[in-house]
Amino acid sequence: MAEHEAIIERMRDSILEADDDEAVAAAEAALAAGMDPLAALEAGFSEPIRELGEAFNRLEIFLPQLVLSARTMQAGLKVLERALTTAAREAARKGVVVIGTVEGDIHDIGKTIVVAMLRSAGYEVHDLGTDVPLPQFINVAEQTHADIIGMSALLSTTMLRQRDLLELLQLKGIRDKYFVIVGGAPATQAWADSIGANAFARDAHEAVLCLNARARNVTSRA
Amino acid sequence: MLSFVEIAKRSETGPLATADDFAMQNVAFRVSALEKKYGLRHAAGTYVNCDDDLADRAWQAGRELILQSGLYSLNSRRVIQFDEQEVDERLAAATAEFTAGAGKGAVRVYRRDVEDRRPPVIFGGPFNADVHESMFVKLNEAFAGEPLIDLLLLPGYLKNLDGVEIRPNSGLSTRAAMLYARWAREALMRAGRPGMPIVGHAVMALNEIASANEDWGLRVCDPRAFAIISELQVDDVTLTRLAYYLALGAPIYISATPLIGGYAGGPAGAAIVGVAAHIASVLLGGDVMHLGPQHVKYKQQTNAMSLWMGSVVKQAVARNSRMINTTSVTTSGRPGSLQYILEFSALALSVVTSGSHLTGPRPAEPLGWNNVSPLMCRLFAEVGRAAAQLGRAEANQIAGALHAKYQDKLDLKDAPVGLPFEQMYDVRTLQPNAEHWALYEQGRQELRAVGLPL
Ligand code: B1M
Numbered sequence: 001m002a003e004h005e006a007i008i009e010r011m012r013d014s015i016l017e018a019d020d021d022e023a024v025a026a027a028e029a030a031l032a033a034g035m036d037p038l039a040a041l042e043a044g045f046s047e048p049i050r051e052l053g054e055a056f057n058r059l060e061i062f063l064p065q066l067v068l069s070a071r072t073m074q075a076g077l078k079v080l081e082r083a084l085t086t087a088a089r090e091a092a093r094k095g096v097v098v099i100g101t102v103e104g105d106i107h108d109i110g111k112t113i114v115v116a117m118l119r120s121a122g123y124e125v126h127d128l129g130t131d132v133p134l135p136q137f138i139n140v141a142e143q144t145h146a147d148i149i150g151m152s153a154l155l156s157t158t159m160l161r162q163r164d165l166l167e168l169l170q171l172k173g174i175r176d177k178y179f180v181i182v183g184g185a186p187a188t189q190a191w192a193d194s195i196g197a198n199a200f201a202r203d204a205h206e207a208v209l210c211l212n213a214r215a216r217n218v219t220s221r222a
Numbered sequence: 223m224l225s226f227v228e229i230a231k232r233s234e235t236g237p238l239a240t241a242d243d244f245a246m247q248n249v250a251f252r253v254s255a256l257e258k259k260y261g262l263r264h265a266a267g268t269y270v271n272c273d274d275d276l277a278d279r280a281w282q283a284g285r286e287l288i289l290q291s292g293l294y295s296l297n298s299r300r301v302i303q304f305d306e307q308e309v310d311e312r313l314a315a316a317t318a319e320f321t322a323g324a325g326k327g328a329v330r331v332y333r334r335d336v337e338d339r340r341p342p343v344i345f346g347g348p349f350n351a352d353v354h355e356s357m358f359v360k361l362n363e364a365f366a367g368e369p370l371i372d373l374l375l376l377p378g379y380l381k382n383l384d385g386v387e388i389r390p391n392s393g394l395s396t397r398a399a400m401l402y403a404r405w406a407r408e409a410l411m412r413a414g415r416p417g418m419p420i421v422g423h424a425v426m427a428l429n430e431i432a433s434a435n436e437d438w439g440l441r442v443c444d445p446r447a448f449a450i451i452s453e454l455q456v457d458d459v460t461l462t463r464l465a466y467y468l469a470l471g472a473p474i475y476i477s478a479t480p481l482i483g484g485y486a487g488g489p490a491g492a493a494i495v496g497v498a499a500h501i502a503s504v505l506l507g508g509d510v511m512h513l514g515p516q517h518v519k520y521k522q523q524t525n526a527m528s529l530w531m532g533s534v535v536k537q538a539v540a541r542n543s544r545m546i547n548t549t550s551v552t553t554s555g556r557p558g559s560l561q562y563i564l565e566f567s568a569l570a571l572s573v574v575t576s577g578s579h580l581t582g583p584r585p586a587e588p589l590g591w592n593n594v595s596p597l598m599c600r601l602f603a604e605v606g607r608a609a610a611q612l613g614r615a616e617a618n619q620i621a622g623a624l625h626a627k628y629q630d631k632l633d634l635k636d637a638p639v640g641l642p643f644e645q646m647y648d649v650r651t652l653q654p655n656a657e658h659w660a661l662y663e664q665g666r667q668e669l670r671a672v673g674l675p676l
Contacts, residue, residue: 059519062487064250104390104427106296106459109452109481109516112245129241130296156352157381157388185521185587202635 004035011044014076016052018068023076030080037083041092045073045080046122053120057205063116070119094121094215095179098141099150100128102161107154110184110204114152117204123148123211134165141178147218148211153184162187163195179214183207223315224308226468226507230461232302233295241294241455244301245485248291249453253491256283262490269529269625270572270618277336277537280490284497284538285309288454293502296451297458304505313501317509318544322373322473324443327410327417329372331473331510333546334577336537337613342579342606345421345548346371346599349584353378354591355401361643362409364596364652366418370603371596373419375581376447377406396429403439421475423447428459431466445473445510450499452479452516453486456506468507475510476503477550482527483518489531496535500545511539512581513573514550520632522586523552524565526625532569533576533614540577549573551582551602554632556640557595558658561628563665566598567605567674568624574609575617587634592643597654597662604666608675616673623672 007030014023023045030040052069055061084092097118101111108130115127126144128136141149149169153159162182169175181199182192192200199214201207239248256262260279271277292303319332331343347365362377380398382388388395403422410418422433422440433440440446446467448460467474478499480486486495492515500511513535515528523532532549539547551569555561566583574580583602585593609617631637643649646658654662670676 056483059483062491063484063518064246064254064487067246067250106451106457109479109484113484113518127242155381155390156379157390160387160389 003033007033007035008040008044011040011076012048015045015048015069015072018065018072020072020075023072024079027076027079031083037080038088038092041077041080045076049073049120049122053117053208056117063113066116066120070116073120073122094123095148095211096124096126096144096146097148097150097211098126098128098137098144098146099152100132100137101130101152101154102158102165103131103133104161105153105155105158106130107152107184110154111152114150114183114204114207117208118211121208121212134161134168137165138168138172138174146178148179148181150181150183150207153182153187156186159184159186159191162197166195166197181207181210223311224304224505226464229302229506230465233298233300233456233461236292236295236300236302238299239294239301240299241296244294245453248294248301249495250485250487252287252290253486253494256287256494257487257490259283262493264489264527264530266526268618269526269533269568269621270575270614271530271533271537272614272618274537274541277534277541280493280497280534281538281542283494285501287494287498288501291454291498294455295461296455309501309505312505313543316504316544317546319546320473320509322443322445323417323419324441325417327415327419328443329419331546331579333544334540334579336540336577337575338577339610341610342574343372343548344370344599344603344606345373345375345579345581346603347375348378348594349582350376350379351584351588351594352381352591355380355383357592357643357649358405359409359412360649360652361592361594362406363412364647365599366410366413366415367652368596368600368603370600373421373445374406374410375421376423377402377409377420390427391429395427396432399430399433400439403433403435407438420444421447428462431463434470442470442472445475448474448476448508450476450478450502452481453484453495454499454502464506473509474507475512476506476508477512477514478503479514479516481516481518482531484516489527493531493534493538496531497538500535500539500547504545509546511545511547512550513547514552520554521634522554522632523550524554524569524625524628525632526629529569529572529621529625533572536573536576536578546579547577548579548581550584551580552584552586554586554634554637555628556585556589556593556638557598558641558646558661559638560661560665560668561631561638562598562640563601564624564628564668566602567669568621570602570605571609571612571617571621571674574606575612575614580606585640589639590642593640594643595646595658597646597658601662601665604676605669605674611675620673
């Protein structure tokens with residue numbers, strides 16, 4: 001047991017120090033010691049990354065630290081994934097997100113923060129960047145088997161593209177395949193409701209909370 | 223000397239990089255190393271930096287950063303690199319003074335030093351707030367009617383015409399760009415200041431260049447606004463507009479919005495990026511460099527970190543270069559509230575004593591249409607003039623006292639919602655109404671009470 005605790009401690013430190021090699025080595029050690037990969041993932045990687053997300057929210061750390069630690073987690077996760085059963089992999093998988101700033105809009109600061117927070121919360125995120133044509137959201141979502149589409153818009157004019165994408169999904173008959181979350185300064189809960197989006201988040205922290213709530217729902221239904 | 227054409231070529235031929243790698247490798251890691259190398263640390267509790275050596279170290283760090291990182295060309299995904307000689311030659315030739323506007327309305331825009339006693343130039347106007355087409359001319363006429371405003375700033379964001387939303391790059395947006403310029407010129411005529419310069423960036427996207435027209439639109443004497451996209455990036459629209467407006471010979475106004483808490487790290491790192499972005503703006507052909515720092519949490523510029531960071535960048539630039547520089551003033555409180563006055567005054571004090579001109583003010587999150595006030599811009603200009611009579615230590619003290627009054631109400635959700643122009647003014651006479659005058663007087667009293675020599 002002491003050995004297991006020591007391994008979890010190594011995994012935690014690897015995340016906090018953003019040490020990719022150590023994360024891989026500690027994950028290998030966890031498997032070699034016969035630990036349950038899902039439990040190791042939760043205590044060794046997910047827990048410290050959550051703590052970092054909260055520290056970022058309080059501005060005790062800054063974006064680069066969060067991005068680096070999220071990358072470290074991905075490196076360690078690859079090792080653990082090998083040992084996960086299909087069911088456990090499904091349970092560990094919180095969701096695949098395709099996200100971008102809509103066409104005509106180049107504001108990316110807020111979206112970048114949302115991406116970093118989601119990655120650090122364990123989501124697989126495909127960041128399409130800014131000024132993203134609407135069909136690209138759909139194409140990439142289909143290619144990557146995503147379950148979530150996120151759209152950021154900072155201008156009151158480009159915000160309308162959020163509405164258009166929902167209409168496009170409807171038109172293609174695939175609206176129900178995706179959980180659509182919208183955000184950006186001009187967006188509000190009332191706007192999200194009026195266009196039929198599944199969720200609105202005022203900031204990156206709220207985006208994580210809201211997608212986590214969805215993930216819990218999906219898992220409990222499964 | 224490095225030309226714009228050379229920069230445009232490098233954006234096609236420079237080394238390839240992904241946006242993520244540029245942000246982490248070229249910016250985040252380097253900024254963090256430079257912060258340590260130059261011992262730059264945010265002095266909590268200081269709102270106006272009084273340490274010359276720190277400002278000079280921030281300059282060195284920023285200069286080193288732009289040489290190491292280059293500028294990222296977003297669309298071609300290439301890095302535009304610069305060498306030391308190019309940077310130094312362009313800095314030595316930076317514009318230190320120019321004239322904008324025409325005839326009697328012409329304005330001399332000059333560089334200021336730290337604790338320069340000359341008044342700051344005031345770039346004031348709707349500053350990109352949503353302005354309804356029905357109020358566009360009147361609102362700008364009221365701004366142009368304020369004698370302390372030197373240049374009419376970004377006359378408003380037209381988000382729909384005849385009730386139809388404007389999609390960027392659509393035919394409607396080209397029409398909007400032309401009307402924007404035509405209506406802004408009409409406002410100047412009506413205010414009796416036809417030669418007043420307009421800092422313009424109509425609507426958005428590339429088709430905004432349709433606003434250029436000597437007879438009815440934005441003239442060659444009107445500065446055009448650009449932005450370095452954070453952190454240290456440019457896109458094709460910016461390069462294309464620059465190619466055109468540099469060829470026309472219009473003065474070039476470039477803003478930088480480094481993010482505190484983002485890839486630059488904390489306030490000290492964001493100051494390094496701010497200096498680097500100012501130098502990059504000179505390389506791109508800028509005549510006026512504007513700082514509009516962002517904050518991951520507050521999303522506005524009058525929080526303690528942004529006040530300190532702005533003062534450091536402005537002093538670094540004023541002490542070490544010929545650049546003309548200004549600072550945008552973006553608040554949590556909205557026009558029509560006392561908090562708006564307290565916030566814009568704190569930031570004006572911090573940057574005017576640091577060698578900057580003034581741009582703004584504006585609410586970070588305007589609510590609804592026409593959420594701006596010409597009378598508040600008058601007060602802002604008055605505060606700027608008073609600040610020019612102060613030293614940094616005094617300004618620090620007063621800014622601290624003001625900050626204490628609003629620091630608990632910075633969250634945009636809780637900040638005062640303010641009023642639209644129509645509820646602060648009589649729109650027939652274009653005069654502030656009694657309540658708005660009363661707020662102006664109350665603001666002046668509060669400012670005097672904390673020691674501002676108004
Ligand atoms: C998918 O799920 C989600 C969930 C949550 C999501 C989400 C997605 N996306 C965001 N969130 C949420 O979480 C994030 C993190 O907590 C938050 O993201 P935010 O982005 O809100 O917050 C960031 C952390 C900080 N905030 C920001 O980064 C935006 C700050 C402000 C000042 C701003 C900036 C910096 C810029 N700008 Co722009 N800019 C303004 C902004 C005013 C403001 N205070 O918001 C705003 C948005 N701009 C405006 C304008 C008009 C423009 N800008 C323009 C350009 C720029 C810069 C390039 C200079 C720069 C962008 C740099 C960059 N790399 O992004 C132009 C448009 C260019 C274009 N085609 O997009 C231009 C049109 C100006 C012009 N005439 O050219 C105004 C819009 C007015 C309107 N009614 O729509 C504006 C409100 C300024 C103002 N006060 O008037 C939440 O919203």
